[in-house]
Amino acid sequence: xxxxxxxxxxxxxxxxxxxxxxxxxxxxxxxxxxxxxxxxxxxxxxxxxxxxxxxxxxxxxxxxxxxxxxxxxxxxxxxxxxxxxxxxxxxxxxxxxxxxxxxxxxxxxxxxxxxxxxxxxxxxxxxxxxxxxxxxxxxxxxxxxxxxxxxxxxxxxxxxxxxxxxxxxxxxxxxxxxxxxxxxxxxxxxxxxxxxxxxxxxxxxxxxxxxxxxxxxxxxxxxxxxxxxxxxxxxxxxxxxxxxxxxxxxxxxxxxxxxxxxxxxxxxxxxxxxxxxxxxxxxxxxxxxxxxxxxxxxxxxxxxxxxxxxxxxxxxxxxxxxxxxxxxxxxxxxxxxxxxxxxxxxxxxxxxxxxxxxxxxxxxxxxxxxxxxxxxxxxxxxxxxxxxxxxxxxxxxxxxxxxxxxxxxxxxxxxxxxxxxxxxxxxxxxxxxxxxxxxxxxxxxxxxxxxxxxxxxxxxxxxxxxxxxxxxxxxxxxxxxxxxxxxxxxxxxxxxxxxxxxxxxxxxxxxxxxxxxxxxxxxxxxxxxxxxxxxxxxxxxxxxxxxxxxxxxxxxxxxxxxxxxxxxxxxxxxxxxxxxxxxxxxxxxxxxxxxxxxxxxxxxxxxxxxxxxxxxxxxxxxxxxxxxxxxxxxxxxxxxxxxxxxxxxxxxxxxxxxxxxxxxxxxxxxxxxxxxxxxxxxxxxxxxxxxxxxxxxxxxxxxxxxxxxxxxxxxxxxxxxxxxxxxxxxxxxxxxxxxxxxxxxxxxxxxxxxxxxxxxxxxxxxxxxxxxxxxxxxxxxxxxxxxxxxxxxxxxxxxxxxxxxxxxxxxxxxxxxxxxxxxxxxxxxxxxxxxxxxxxxxxxxxxxxxxxxxxxxxxxxxxxxxxxxxxxxxxxxxxxxxxxxxxxxxxxxxxxxxxxxxxxxxxx
Numbered sequence: 001x002x003x004x005x006x007x008x009x010x011x012x013x014x015x016x017x018x019x020x021x022x023x024x025x026x027x028x029x030x031x032x033x034x035x036x037x038x039x040x041x042x043x044x045x046x047x048x049x050x051x052x053x054x055x056x057x058x059x060x061x062x063x064x065x066x067x068x069x070x071x072x073x074x075x076x077x078x079x080x081x082x083x084x085x086x087x088x089x090x091x092x093x094x095x096x097x098x099x100x101x102x103x104x105x106x107x108x109x110x111x112x113x114x115x116x117x118x119x120x121x122x123x124x125x126x127x128x129x130x131x132x133x134x135x136x137x138x139x140x141x142x143x144x145x146x147x148x149x150x151x152x153x154x155x156x157x158x159x160x161x162x163x164x165x166x167x168x169x170x171x172x173x174x175x176x177x178x179x180x181x182x183x184x185x186x187x188x189x190x191x192x193x194x195x196x197x198x199x200x201x202x203x204x205x206x207x208x209x210x211x212x213x214x215x216x217x218x219x220x221x222x223x224x225x226x227x228x229x230x231x232x233x234x235x236x237x238x239x240x241x242x243x244x245x246x247x248x249x250x251x252x253x254x255x256x257x258x259x260x261x262x263x264x265x266x267x268x269x270x271x272x273x274x275x276x277x278x279x280x281x282x283x284x285x286x287x288x289x290x291x292x293x294x295x296x297x298x299x300x301x302x303x304x305x306x307x308x309x310x311x312x313x314x315x316x317x318x319x320x321x322x323x324x325x326x327x328x329x330x331x332x333x334x335x336x337x338x339x340x341x342x343x344x345x346x347x348x349x350x351x352x353x354x355x356x357x358x359x360x361x362x363x364x365x366x367x368x369x370x371x372x373x374x375x376x377x378x379x380x381x382x383x384x385x386x387x388x389x390x391x392x393x394x395x396x397x398x399x400x401x402x403x404x405x406x407x408x409x410x411x412x413x414x415x416x417x418x419x420x421x422x423x424x425x426x427x428x429x430x431x432x433x434x435x436x437x438x439x440x441x442x443x444x445x446x447x448x449x450x451x452x453x454x455x456x457x458x459x460x461x462x463x464x465x466x467x468x469x470x471x472x473x474x475x476x477x478x479x480x481x482x483x484x485x486x487x488x489x490x491x492x493x494x495x496x497x498x499x500x501x502x503x504x505x506x507x508x509x510x511x512x513x514x515x516x517x518x519x520x521x522x523x524x525x526x527x528x529x530x531x532x533x534x535x536x537x538x539x540x541x542x543x544x545x546x547x548x549x550x551x552x553x554x555x556x557x558x559x560x561x562x563x564x565x566x567x568x569x570x571x572x573x574x575x576x577x578x579x580x581x582x583x584x585x586x587x588x589x590x591x592x593x594x595x596x597x598x599x600x601x602x603x604x605x606x607x608x609x610x611x612x613x614x615x616x617x618x619x620x621x622x623x624x625x626x627x628x629x630x631x632x633x634x635x636x637x638x639x640x641x642x643x644x645x646x647x648x649x650x651x652x653x654x655x656x657x658x659x660x661x662x663x664x665x666x667x668x669x670x671x672x673x674x675x676x677x678x679x680x681x682x683x684x685x686x687x688x689x690x691x692x693x694x695x696x697x698x699x700x701x702x703x704x705x706x707x708x709x710x711x712x713x714x715x716x717x718x719x720x721x722x723x724x725x726x727x728x729x730x731x732x733x734x735x736x737x738x739x740x741x742x743x744x745x746x747x748x749x750x751x752x753x754x755x756x757x758x759x760x761x762x763x764x765x766x767x768x769x770x771x772x773x774x775x776x777x778x779x780x781x782x783x784x785x786x787x788x789x790x791x792x793x794x795x796x797x798x799x800x801x802x803x804x805x806x807x808x809x810x811x812x813x814x815x816x817x818x819x820x821x822x823x824x825x826x827x828x829x830x831x832x833x834x835x836x837x838x839x840x841x842x843x844x845x846x847x848x849x850x851x852x853x854x855x856x857x858x859x860x861x862x863x864x865x866x867x868x869x870x871x872x873x874x875x876x877x878x879x880x881x882x883x884x885x886x887x888x889x890x891x892x893x894x895x896x897x898x899x900x901x902x903x904x905x906x907x908x
């Protein structure tokens with residue numbers, strides 16, 4: 001018998017009476033307008049015994065069964081909710097987590113003997129960096145020493161999630177096999193503890209059972225069952241769904257399988273999945289059942305002790321292994337989950353991080369030595385662009401603020417006077433929006449106003465000098481490569497002895513020959529620099545022209561100051577530093593050997609002094625070292641001074657340089673890769689071969705080895721797309737494809753960092769090409785069809801949209817949202833100084849006491865307290881709003897146990 005349930009009164013917009021006849025008869029029996037209140041309706045809904053009687057559920061489902069009823073008043077709330085949900089999802093999709101790591105591998109101390117039968121000490125060593133188990137950086141090999149000095153800087157973007165950062169020290173044996181000495185492993189969550197400072201960290205042993213990575217997705221539940229004898233028992237159901245990011249084995253995808261065990265004090269029931277071939281992301285989808293009996297149901301025939309049955313003592317153990325057909329299987333990781341978490345018929349489904357086996361066999365730290373490291377790990381959560389507009393606009397209007405010290409950009413530099421990384425994002429943001437020159441001109445003018453002597457201009461580490469230093473590194477990168485890289489390569493590869501200090505001469509050295517070698521190198525470097533004015537970037541010329549004008553205005557009586565204002569940057573802070581540390585400017589891949597480093601030091605000191613000659617009233621400079629004074633006598637020629645002045649005039653004059661129309665070829669990236677053979681069908685041939693890949697601003701080429709002739713050259717103008725390739729295409733990680741006018745070029749990079757860098761460089765150099773593709777195939781064409789979309793036409797359009805290249809300039813690859821987020825993070829972390837600056841402004845505006853009372857505010861540059869205070873208040877307002885946007889999105893961050901935030905389980 002059906003019941004008629006009358007609903008409560010629900011207000012909503014009334015449909016017209018003429019449309020009531022279209023109300024469906026199924027489900028709703030009555031709809032009539034009430035006289036008690038306009039726009040209020042009452043419905044009677046027919047429900048049966050199998051229908052839910054909850055009115056909220058019925059009413060929320062009402063639009064679904066009112067077929068054909070298209071009243072906008074009814075549909076609008078649902079549409080608005082769906083629209084809001086869609087917008088939120090799209091908003092979240094535009095949130096980016098960007099990670100980078102900068103640092104230095106300084107040195108090792110008291111390295112212990114390497115593992116192996118000989119336990120050798122005092123071997124040649126090198127150091128590597130790994131994200132989880134993937135090597136992403138390697139130093140060169142250093143000579144025999146138990147305390148080697150590496151001195152290698154590194155910087156790279158981290159393109160994927162990771163759990164652990166590890167530094168390994170290896171030794172080269174007589175058989176050229178890498179032998180592990182020890183490692184330092186730092187969990188991602190602990191990296192902030194070491195940020196920005198040097199630390200000595202003890203080396204730990206490299207144990208195969210501790211070399212793990214990846215995560216496993218599990219689903220578990222306890223089911224109550226009634227046994228044949230009527231007692232109540234429990235079955236444990238464990239479903240192993242999949243794994244992700246398992247390590248490569250010998251550079252290839254592994255053949256993984258899992259063992260699932262129920263373990264307790266006196267039992268261990270184990271089951272095993274099938275082996276999955278050639279994958280680091282296996283999908284198992286296998287379910288296992290374990291019998292768990294309550295203590296009340298035990299009898300004398302039970303196989304297990306009563307106390308062992310206590311669920312509190314049972315746990316699920318999942319081990320991942322790589323199947324080795326002819327050798328011992330390789331351990332990939334494990335996780336342990338206590339059964340006690342499964343209560344009240346709860347289904348537990350979560351991702352778990354794989355852990356090493358805890359075997360307790362840790363060596364003493366002193367046995368293996370220690371490693372000195374300097375690390376700066378940065379993780380930015382970049383929101384949609386609209387969130388950064390207020391802060392970005394406030395920073396970009398800084399050049400127009402009077403005085404400049406009251407601007408937001410100057411305030412940022414003021415409160416971060418000692419930190420290099422604070423100025424860099426601001427410089428990049430101003431460069432992108434063409435606001436750098438007016439800002440740095442205003443800041444330089446402020447500094448010159450406080451400079452009393454012409455021979456000391458721009459000598460300190462001020463905001464102006466830091467901004468210009470960063471600008472030259474960003475804008476002048478290719479300029480340095482064209483000007484100095486050929487001669488630096490020659491110096492490093494020829495390795496002629498150039499020592500002229502009598503104290504440091506080795507037995508058998510000829511000081512005259514060394515002096516001749518050094519003079520030859522200096523002449524080549526000096527000529528390369530003074531003949532490079534035509535290739536100096538226009539932006540650098542604009543800055544130098546402004547500095548020259550400001551210096552002349554400040555010291556009109558000094559004829560040399562116009563040259564010293566420019567040479568103090570281009571020679572002292574640019575060319576001389578690049579010669580001294582070529583690896584820091586990407587002119588060399590590694591820190592030079594000590595002997596070459598000494599040669600570069602002597603050349604750098606010479607170039608620095610030669611560059612200052614054009615701004616000196618007397619020719620010969622003073623030197624602390626007598627041998628340098630004697631060496632410089634050979635350069636006392638007027639033509640050297642004229643060359644310097646001519647060069648400085650050309651890069652800082654108002655005359656526009658004429659372009660030849662031919663852009664110099666600049667090597668943007670090169671390195672060893674694995675290239676897929678094109679169109680090979682014969683069996684027995686290797687489909688992947690090592691090749692040297694090289695990309696310039698003109699062409700992409702690959703070679704059999706570095707320095708050999710190109711086997712294939714592709715004009716960058718013919719590149720139509722550069723995209724990632726699915727791992728399933730060739731069962732290989734870190735692969736990408738270059739789509740050009742012929743067949744796609746398939747390439748495997750050495751690691752995820754290398755792959756990301758290749759994609760970025762190739763994407764930028766081809767971003768403006770005509771005929772770029774809008775879609776691409778993320779897999780390969782084989783077996784008569786594309787493996788991604790199964791389309792059988794080889795010429796079929798792609799099935800996935802191409803990655804858009806948003807960066808507007810190859811030299812200035814600047815992500816403005818990321819830079820603004822970095823500035824926001826810096827300001828937020830130094831809120832105390834902002835508050836101190838506000839207090840200083842307030843105090844200075846109302847207090848006119850003696851100057852000594854204001855000493856506490858001398859750390860800030862405050863010319864106009866009221867203007868500065870207003871800017872500080874504006875900064876606080878936009879920061880509060882941006883923080884609110886972060887808080888909204890933090891509420892929806894990955895739940896513990898999700899793919900992006902796996903549970904860190906127990907270890908053995």
